Every structure is written in C-alpha cells, then in structure tokens.
Amino acid sequence: MNSNAGRIEEAAELVDSDNHLFRKITTRIVPVLWLVYFFNYLDRTNVAYAHLRMKDDLGFSDPVFGLGASLIFFGLIAFEIPSNIVLARIGLRKTLFRIMILWGLCSAAMSLVTTPTEFYILRFMIGVFEAGLVPGALYYITLWYPTQRRGQPCAMFYTAPSCAGIVSGPLAAGFMTYLNGVGNFKGWQWLFIMEGLPCLVLAFVAYRVLADSPDKATWLTRDERRRVQNLIQDSNVAHHTLDRQDFLTVARDPRLWVLGLTGFLMLIPQFGLTFWQPTLLKGMGLTVMEVGIYSALPAICGVVTSVLVAKHSDATGERCWHYIGSALTAAVGLLLTTFFPSNTLLTLLCLCLTWAGFVSAYAMLWTFPGRIFSGRVAATGLAIITVIHGSAGIVGPYGLALIKTATGGFTISLYTGSVLLVASTLIFYPFFSRRSTLQLEQAR
Template sequence: MTSMAPSSTTTGKTDDLLFRKISWRLLPVLCLCYVFNYLDRTNVGYAQLQMKEHLALSDAVFGIGASIFFVGYALFEVPSNMLLARIGVRATLLRIMGLWGLASAAMMFVATPTQFYILRFLVGVFEAGFAPGVLYYLTLWFPRRRLAQATALFFMAFSLAPIVAGPTAGAIMTWLDGARGMRGWQWLFVLEGIPCVLLGIMAFATLPDRPEQAGWLDDAERDRIAHLLRADAPTSTTHGGGGVRAAIRDARVWVLGFVSFLVILGIYALAFWKPTLLKGMGLSIMQVGLVATIPAACGVAASLLIGRHSDRTGERRWHFAIAALVAAVGLMLTTLFPKDPLPAILCLTLVSIGTSSAFTVLWSMPGGILTGQRAAAGIAIISTVGGSAGMVAPAAVGAIKAATGSFTLSLYLLSLALVLAAVILVTWFRPRDAGPVVEGSIQAR
C-alpha cells in the first residue's frame, strides 16, 4: 500500500493553526506594551492643557519639549536594535520599558522648561528601539507570507492607543486634580509611567527570544517554523546579508523611511496638538478626552479592513496612496471649521482613517525587503528616519501657531506632506509590489 503525502490544503490549515497559536502567545503582550509606548510619548499632549498654565510654559516651549523626545529616540534607535539582535527581545524589553517607565513617571517633578527638555530627551533615549525591535522580533517567528498580517496586528495597537489615551487622560486630570497635593497632569505621568516597568517584567517572563526556546511549541512545530524561515532566506546577499552597511546602501530603505517621515509628520502633529485644537473650540478637558476617541476608533476599524484587503490582494502601493490622500483631504477640510467641533471631528476622523491605514500598509512592506541582521538594521533605519518627524512636527506646529495664532497653515503643510508621500511611493516602487504576498518582493524602479 502506498502512503499518501499530506495535501497542500492540509498543510496550509496546519500552518494556519500554528501561526494563530504563535500570534496569541506573542502579540497580546507586544500590543499592550505598544499601547503604553504610545501613551508615554504622547500623554504630554494632554498634560500640557494644565502644565502650560501651571508652569507658565508657552506654546513654543511645549513644542520644543515635545520634539526633543525624538532627538534622543533617533540617536539611540539603531544601536538599540542591533543590541536586541545580540541579547534577545526579553532583556531588551526589560531594559527599554523599565527605564522609559521611570523617566516618564519622573515628569511629575518638572518645574522649569530646562527640566522639561531634559526629561523628555531621556524618555526618548530609553524608548529608542522598541517598535523596530519588535518588528525585527516578528521576522524571527513569521515567514514573509504571514509577516504582513502579524505586523498589521501589532500596529493595530498604535491605532487603538488613542482610544485609550483620551478618556484615560481626561479622567485622571479631572478626577485626581488636587489629590494628595498633586495636579492632574502629575498624576497622569505617574499612572501611565509606572505600569511600563511592570510590563517590562512581564515581557521578560513570558516572551521567548526565538521559536526554539518556546516551551509551548512541540518539536514538530519548531521544525516547521525553521523550515519556513529557511525557505524565505535569500539565495544571495541582495536582500539578506551585510548588516548595517548593506542596509545603509539600500535605496529602498531610505525611500520607505522618508515616506514614513511624511506620514508621521501628520500623526505626531495631531497627537500632540489635537487636544489643544479641540479645547480651543470650547470643550472641557474631559470632553476633549472623550471626543478624541471617535477618530481613533474609526482609524482602528479602517486599518484592519484596509490592511486585510491589502493582504488578500497583495497590492500595497495604491492602498497606501489612497489612504494618504484621504488623510490629506481631511486635514484641508479641518481648516474650514476652526470653532465648530462637530464638523471638525468628522474631518479629523478622515485624517485618522487615512493615516492609520497608510501606516499599517507601509509597515507591511519592509519585511519583504530584508532578512537577518540586515533586517534589524534596515527596520531601525526606516523607523529612525520616520520617527525623526517627531522632532519637526510638534515644534513646527507650535512655532507656526505662535506666529499666526491658528493651526490653519500647519494643517495645509501637513496635508501637502501626505500628498507627497502618496506620489513618492506610487512612482518609486514598481507595480510588481502589488504581486502575491507570498513572494514578499518589493523592487524599486
């Protein structure tokens, strides 16, 4: 009797179960960490609603303080990610989250602009390497045909975090203002900083560095993962070898980094200044926190739907471009309603839908370019270039608002940046980028 080899359908279903199991083991912890990562880097946007009055900080001072975070972040991003490749994710997350949590909580002691600048810089230094480190970590577990979905699920936390950020900040700053002699903004930094230390300990205790160290996988499952990852390995050094130097020489890395920079300009400008924009329309701090959840929730839903459709069709360029253009239109329309909350919220919802979806699709692309040590360096470079928008956006918006008295010019400039991002991605990468996800191929013109 001749034995029958397992069919491709059976193998596919078995792999689906395997990677669903991996996703449920890894992604909840990573996503929770990412939510607090977002909270601790952007909570100053809500805190400043009380800080500026309490500490007599100007819009320009706040803008510089919000931006200087990203100076520290950019300087230490690549070194942190290269260290992760050597010592593993468990030790890296423990270091990153423990230090950034303590530095963020220490923001409660700020009394002068100089102290504000120093602590924001240190929070950036300690957070450096978190997101690109996780992206590299995912490449150790998921083959390229499944990496886009895992990446999208992880970045869903980035879209989900604003839903938590607004009501949480509003409640803390309203209900705890004056408790034990502390202002609400001080409680905000403490209650969103200390949990990061605990999450770092939890990540260290629960996340294995590699599949071969996962006690919840059996030998057959570990072998299957190793086989799929080996099948993904490039046959030449075109995509995988060379580490930092090869990643630096890869033009595609810099193009994706610049496109990310243009998108993140809008994301961070709104993250830090949206509370002020809404408060200027006559809303209370609690109302600002609650209203801010509407664009965020719509952004999460849109990123999941558009990310899933992009995965199913294998098309990236136009999914990204259309999403970026939707965000650009939303920003331009927002300028028409400087004092009217309802239409302004609808316009900001378009912005959130566009930026969240564009960001998700964009970050599904690097996994098809790089592998191995080159992936660690390349992802860190893309993240560093993109994240450097945080140095520009809050300070620039603050300076423009101080000079003009409104957000109108800033919103127009951010809209143009999104249009430019769409044009660059569509024209630089070939249509074959819309090919099957299983190939994970991204070729530049």
C-alpha cells in the same frame, strides 16, 4: 489515484498542523508585544493632554511645549540603531526589560517637572530609553514567522497605538479631572504616574512570557520548535549577527531611503496633530473631559478604516494605490479642518477623515519593508526606516508650535500638512508602483 489522494490528505493535515502551531505562537507573543506598544504610545503622547493643565500651572509657552514634545524623538534617533544591534545579540527579553523599566520610571518622573529644563531632559531620556522598541518588535516577529505569515501578527501589533489613541483621551481626562488634588498632586501629575508605573509590572511579565527565539521556547514541543526553525530557515532569520557588509547591503537599496522619506513627510503632520489636537479642540471652548472623550472618535475611525483598507489590500494584493489613496484622504481631511474653526461637529468629522487616512496610510507603508528586507539585515533596515520616520517627530510638534505662535492659529500648519502628504505620494509612486517594482527586481 489513492496515492495522490493520500498526498493531498497529508498536505492538508500539515497545513492544519502549521495553522495550529502559529495560532499557538500568536496567542503567546503577540498580546505581550501589543501591550508593550500600547503603553509606549500612551506614555509618548500623554503629554498632549497634560499640557492642557501644565501650561497654566507651570507657565509653559507653546514653543516650550512643542520643543519638549519633539525632544523624545531626538533620543529615539540617537539610539534606535544601536539598540537594535544590541537586541540582535542579547535577545528581545533583556532588551524589552531594560527599555520598559527605564522608560516607565522616566515617564512617571514627568510628574515632578517644574521647569522647562527638567521637561526637556526627561522627554529626551524617555526617547533614549524606548529606542529600538518598535523595530525590535518587528524584527522579533521575523524570528517566529515565515514571510507569508508575518502580515497578521504585524497588523495586530500595529493596532496597539490606534487602540491607545482611542482610550488615551478619556483616560487622561479622567485622571486629570477626578484625581486632581488627591495627595496634593495635580491631575496632570497623576496622569504621568498612572500611565508610567504599570510599565514596570509589564516588564517582568514580558520577560517571563517571551522567549528570545523558537529554539528557546520551552512552551513549544521539540517537534514544534523544529518545524518553526525549518520554515524560517530559508531567510536565515535565526541568525542574530550583523556585520558591515549587511549594513552596506541595506544602505545601497534606494527603496530604503524612499520609504524613509515618504514616511517622514507623512508623519510630520501626523505627529504635529497628535500632540496639538487636544489644544485645537480645547480652543473651541470644550472642557478637558469633553476634549478627552471627543478625541476618541477620530482614533476609532482610524482603527476601523485601517482594518478595512488592509483587508481590501490583502484581498487584491495591491499596496501602492492603497497607500496613496489613504495619504490623500488624510490630506483632504486636514484641508477641510481649516474650514470650520468654530463648528465642533464638522471639525470632528474632518478629524475623523484625517485619522482614517493617517492610520491606514502608515499601516500600508509598513507592508513594504518586509518585501525588501529579510534575514540578518531586517533589523537594521527596519531601524534605519524608523529613525528617518522618527525625525518627523522632531519637526512636527515643534514646527507646528512655531507656526501657531507666529500666526495665532492652526490654519497655516494644517495647509502645510496637506501639502506634505501629497508630496509623500509623489515621491512614493515612481518606486513602488507595480511596473517600477518589476523593473527594479529585473535590474537586480
């Protein structure tokens, strides 16, 4: 009896020790990754607010802006997988340093744009330079956390773009309003400068604070390093190599392509709305400052709802219907937005519903790759999915611009977005319902 009590007490102490260890790891690495992703989102989407003034100052048409907004994703797609293969060999610190220095400089250089060609080139290069960031960060998390502990750091990491979405509007409005004319620069030029240059500082911070893997973390004790390595050893996540067989193993799994296609369909309307929502609101007679402030409300709803949905999903252990419900919520929100073209309050409420669905659905979607891929193939699997998802960024902003130009408004594009969201759930369900998952695992 005493022996059993001793073993129980020893097990409880080990659990407490592990909890303390991973809190220590989380406190060290997650805030840095979060800040990097936060600024990444700001620099990727600030053009949506800059466009409110760039359009008049530079004479850019809607298709020019739409194509420029989309070109960043061409760069991402072209270099996402190569960047992650390099990351697996040289480590995250060097990769992040290279990404942030080059993307920060390129983002700040957007302030010097005068022609569509310059706009296109810089947007494409920003995509090239930031390629590999998100899947690389997710892969990095697998190096530090065993499978059962990855949910929390991933969820925390994915709050960064949502939080950036909350402050991006007010920040952009403030820079464009209060810095307009300072130093002979327009407000939209200051927007690019003020959100691009901090990335240079953050690059040095990340390089100093992060370690490439637990065995190289001098801020952990020898016993702590050994404990982390033992916990992750089963999935071989400490190996930083990738060969042809690993790639083929990933590519043969149909769930990889279903996750990619589901996200592609869902993200087309999400990317479209991300870059065109400020224009939609300004078209209702709002000032730039009002657009910036009001844009924060849907983002706040997205963050709060995604946390609640994720918490309920974790408590129940159910993922599939949480994704489907969230995606359909976004579809309904988009559809309802078309009903109130001149009512600002009702339009904002519909956008809040839409973003609650968008953010929750995308967070749910990313709970599935970690259940399918691990070890050496994880970085490649995540990169392939991210590339497919990134392709939606090519279609969404530019496609919406073409539809808006052809029809004179946003109604048809919002209808189209609703249909695509419904289609994503129809493709997703047969492969990720509980019954389908069990059947596929038994077949394997």
